[in-house]
Amino acid sequence: MLEYLGLPVQASTHAAEIDHMISLIHWLMLVLFVGWGIFFVFVLIRFRRGANPRASYEGAKGKISKGLEVAIVVIEMVLLVFYAIPAWAKRVRAFPSENEAVVVRVVGEQFAWNVHYPGPDGKFGRTDINRITADNALGLDRSDPNAKDDITTINQLNLPVDRPILVHLSTKDVIHSFGLYEMRVKQDAVPGMSIPVWFIPNREGQYEIACSQLCGLGHFRMRGFVTIQSAAEYQKWLEEQAKQLTNP
Numbered sequence: 190m191l192e193y194l195g196l197p198v199q200a201s202t203h204a205a206e207i208d209h210m211i212s213l214i215h216w217l218m219l220v221l222f223v224g225w226g227i228f229f230v231f232v233l234i235r236f237r238r239g240a241n242p243r244a245s246y247e248g249a250k251g252k253i254s255k256g257l258e259v260a261i262v263v264i265e266m267v268l269l270v271f272y273a274i275p276a277w278a279k280r281v282r283a284f285p286s287e288n289e290a291v292v293v294r295v296v297g298e299q300f301a302w303n304v305h306y307p308g309p310d311g312k313f314g315r316t317d318i319n320r321i322t323a324d325n326a327l328g329l330d331r332s333d334p335n336a337k338d339d340i341t342t343i344n345q346l347n348l349p350v351d352r353p354i355l356v357h358l359s360t361k362d363v364i365h366s367f368g369l370y371e372m373r374v375k376q377d378a379v380p381g382m383s384i385p386v387w388f389i390p391n392r393e394g395q396y397e398i399a400c401s402q403l404c405g406l407g408h409f410r411m412r413g414f415v416t417i418q419s420a421a422e423y424q425k426w427l428e429e430q431a432k433q434l435t436n437p
């Protein structure tokens with residue numbers, strides 16, 4: 190069923206669980222679609238005007254229809270209570286600690302993704318809305334000691350494989366949505382809020398960050414890239430970025 194649905198590759202540890210749920214929901218929808226379709230055709234023939242010159246106002250009284258309705262409600266409740274809610278709880282109840290996770294800020298804007306790494310000191314430098322310029326999209330205050338080693342990129346997110354990633358997601362203007370399809374991650378970025386999102390990428394490669402909310406005329410070109418790389422490659426990339434900071 191999964192290949193048949195044409196889902197993207199699974200590139201995070203929780204992807205299989207989400208796909209399992211998507212597959213169950215599709216099976217239920219397929220059964221309902223076929224069932225209701227057959228019932229619709231049956232009703233068209235059975236209650237055609239030629240056979241029923243006078244309308245009956247009593248409605249259906251059979252036990253089958255009530256039984257089916259109850260069965261559908263029960264199946265939907267099982268999907269919700271045993272699959273959807275537990276899966277969501279795992280995403281939002283316990284976040285990895287800032288010590289074990291790779292922590293990064295992602296700030297959406299019309300129409301780009303700004304990425305902010307805390308650098309070797311592990312502390313994000315101060316940002317100030319008044320410092321935002323074309324060259325400093327995050328408004329990073331480089332005079333802040335914590336900001337000196339901070340790394341910023343546009344539309345490029347590099348992350349190590351097999352480690353928990355904690356993204357603090359926000360936006361400068363309108364609502365955007367941070368969509369990493371291969372990692373089955375999707376979270377709206379809401380003005381005035383910093384929303385944590387976490388996942389563990391488990392497949393190296395180059396993937397896309399898609400904006401999944403219609404956010405303006407340039408929405409279609411609001412795409413960034415995620416590069417999932419080995420720990421060594423990631424470290425090398427960080428060092429290269431740090432070098433560019435000291436001698437740009």
Ligand SMILES: [Cu+2]
Nearest residue numbers: 365400404411
């Ligand atoms: Cu957007």
